[in-house]
Amino acid sequence: MAMAGAIISLIGAVFLFLGALGVLRMPDIYNRMQAGTKATTLGSILFLLGLGLGHFHKVCICKTIILVLFIIFTNPISSHALARAAHYIGIRLTKKTVLDKLHEEDREELV
Amino acid sequence: MILTIIIVLGILMLAAAFMALYLKDLLSAIIASGAISLMASVIYIILAAPDVAMTEAAIGSGLTTIVFLYALHLVRKKQEDKHD
């Protein structure tokens, strides 16, 4: 069981590393944010689950599952709010962008 | 090993402190000063003081940053009003 936990943790760490790499390599802030949140969400989930499996204990695994749920709920919301705010204050998209639907909605939403 | 981690974190803290001092952009300086608290809380956890670490992470890197951001927002708005 400890071995399986270690392997799952390792996979999670690889995802976290890829997320960090993506933050460095992506062209504009939105793509970076995507790398920095999607990859880190999966990475932290796997890492925490692996940790819970490695120290197999009823309380421990319950706590990690609660943590995982919390990450699943909070991470997408925060990245969504950040990306929206960045779009709102006018940070440019990369030139390769094909579609920008938020731009069309922008003008109607001012209160 | 643990000593190495603490030393690396300490150096990072120093770097973040210098960034907070010398960056021209105030927003980045605020983020840097929040990062100092985050690394300090990691050091506290390594030194087996979870209570202090929780306080530092919640107050230092969370709430203080938010208060600074609000203050920066107010100051900027005041300057814009003066220019108009």
Add this chain to the structure above:
Amino acid sequence: MIKRFFSLIFVVLLALVFLPLVTEIKPLSELGMTSAKYAEDGAAELGAANLVTSVVVTYRGLDTLGEVTVLFITTAGIGFMLRRKTILPEKKRRASEILKSGTSFLLPLIILFGVYIFVHGHLTPGGGFQGGVVIASAIVLLMLSDINMHPDHNILNWLESLSGAFYVIMGILGLILAGGFLDNRFLPLGEFGKIFSAGAIPVIYSLIGLKVGAELVGILNKLGREDK
């Protein structure tokens, strides 16, 4: 240039002053007299599983009262500074649907977590300050998701004052019924490690949590208020 030079000299002198701290002083290998007494007798005497809490709330409870007072004065100062702010309302964008529904789902969970932290302060790491900050961060989320939402000033003031007053009352009760100011032993100590144990410590820590939370929400409310 000369200013730079003098400040450099000052920094070097300061480094010379603090150099013995690095080279000469060795870490203590055993506890001092006070710490040894706290560490050895604390758990048996006060019944709190988390020794840090028993030091913060009971042995050094007066200092904690001072800290909370400092926070209160800060709130009052910020309120005084920002009293005459009149900023015209500007065009604001509504928070998105995702943020709103996410907030309505997450807010009770975060507040529950904060309450958990300060109610379990005598068992696990954490306590009034940490729990109060977590509750304040929940309110920040609420303020972000609804731009017209501002917590009621009067309720915050009453909550803060009442919890502060009850904190002092708990201290005086300890003075009358037990050994000294903020002594927790006037309530039954209970079973070690259970939630209803350690006498008055959970009550006092809950009061501190409410007070800190109300104060921080008050600060953020004053800073974030832009209407009028």
